[in-house]
Amino acid sequence: MTEVAAIVAPLVTALLGDPPPVRIAFWDGSAIGPDESENLGTLHVRSPDALRRILWSPNELGLGRAYVTGDLDFDGDLCAVIETVRDVTSDAGRLGWSAVPAALTAVRQLGRLGLPLPRPPEEARLQGWRHSLRRDARAVGHHYEIGNDFYRIVLGPSMTYSCARFVDDGTDLTSAQAAKHELVCRKLGLAERPGGRLLDVGCGWGSMAIHAATHHEVSVVGITISPAQADLARQRVEEAGVADRVEIRVQDYRELGGEKFAAISSIGMSEHVGAKRLAQYYQALHDALLPQGRLLNHAISSVGGSRLGRTSFIGRYVFPDGELIDVGESVLAMERVGFEVRDVESLREHYARTLRGWSANLDAGWDDAVRLVGEARARIWRLYIAGSIVGFTDGGVNVHQVLGVAPTADGASGMPPTRRSWDP
Numbered sequence: 561m562t563e564v565a566a567i568v569a570p571l572v573t574a575l576l577g578d579p580p581p582v583r584i585a586f587w588d589g590s591a592i593g594p595d596e597s598e599n600l601g602t603l604h605v606r607s608p609d610a611l612r613r614i615l616w617s618p619n620e621l622g623l624g625r626a627y628v629t630g631d632l633d634f635d636g637d638l639c640a641v642i643e644t645v646r647d648v649t650s651d652a653g654r655l656g657w658s659a660v661p662a663a664l665t666a667v668r669q670l671g672r673l674g675l676p677l678p679r680p681p682e683e684a685r686l687q688g689w690r691h692s693l694r695r696d697a698r699a700v701g702h703h704y705e706i707g708n709d710f711y712r713i714v715l716g717p718s719m720t721y722s723c724a725r726f727v728d729d730g731t732d733l734t735s736a737q738a739a740k741h742e743l744v745c746r747k748l749g750l751a752e753r754p755g756g757r758l759l760d761v762g763c764g765w766g767s768m769a770i771h772a773a774t775h776h777e778v779s780v781v782g783i784t785i786s787p788a789q790a791d792l793a794r795q796r797v798e799e800a801g802v803a804d805r806v807e808i809r810v811q812d813y814r815e816l817g818g819e820k821f822a823a824i825s826s827i828g829m830s831e832h833v834g835a836k837r838l839a840q841y842y843q844a845l846h847d848a849l850l851p852q853g854r855l856l857n858h859a860i861s862s863v864g865g866s867r868l869g870r871t872s873f874i875g876r877y878v879f880p881d882g883e884l885i886d887v888g889e890s891v892l893a894m895e896r897v898g899f900e901v902r903d904v905e906s907l908r909e910h911y912a913r914t915l916r917g918w919s920a921n922l923d924a925g926w927d928d929a930v931r932l933v934g935e936a937r938a939r940i941w942r943l944y945i946a947g948s949i950v951g952f953t954d955g956g957v958n959v960h961q962v963l964g965v966a967p968t969a970d971g972a973s974g975m976p977p978t979r980r981s982w983d984p
Contacts, residue, residue, distance in 0.1 A: 741771035
């Protein structure tokens, strides 16, 4: 009987070159590529269904589906494997329909030719107008309604799902998240205007709201469209002893009405807004600010912007309908609705380090994570975090804090003369 490795070798060459940069082992025990001692690790093809998925989706979605179902696995440094496979496939344009003939031949010879396999149930299936209120709620629910206990494992005690700020090499993840919250508070000038109201858009589990109410003399309204987040946020607010100063609502930013605030923080939320609604988003937040009020928008960005499309793994499994806006476009959108942009800061390297912390948390709590959300969902998160580490490390994606102020009619901004007060 012909070994699987010999049958699949033309497909491996079409995708990864000859020789492949990683060792690939197949379900019959055969293998192709360098010895394990010479490379990054081993990519395990555990079922011919992996090839069938690649045949019908010859892109990262097919590979992602195979990994989620366990038909494709690895050992070794997953980040290094992702980076290497990405480089060899993108440089030569190998991952795509050009690989279909080799995939078709391999699947036919293995006797597994057939219609597309069912999609894993963890894949998002959204309906309705993109970025409508109803569809946005479903998109957010797909990501956040998988259980607060799972997020406790990944995020740790801070329960903060955004880039932390590591002030030195010895800073742990929890302290780094607190440092990020304090930086946001200082940029917003909360200490300069005690007694004001802060709006935290996309408040998550309430960490920013709790920090602001605890360390600064402000009252906070936190809004989220995730009921599960809101329930735990309210509980955490009570436990922190700030229930008299923090209100958590299940509310969309488009439903604010005529309320006014002295400052607004939006941390890791605007990725869900979409380029076509960016002007509406910033207009709504500008309208909600008092004169000299400040907005701090903290968001992942990419040069030229990118929509997490239907053939992307993250778009299907992690952030359906997500869009990364070029920071320049975000600045322009803010200015067009009346904001004066006063500061732009990149925290890219901080996000790579944050993600490594989340990855370590997930690995340490793997058995509990699988028990809570199932192995497929846990594998989605492992792959998503590893891919994100690669992106923030090499600069494929970035994260920026953009600070804007709503000046008075005569141009008074209320801004400090220097950034000195922002440093702890």
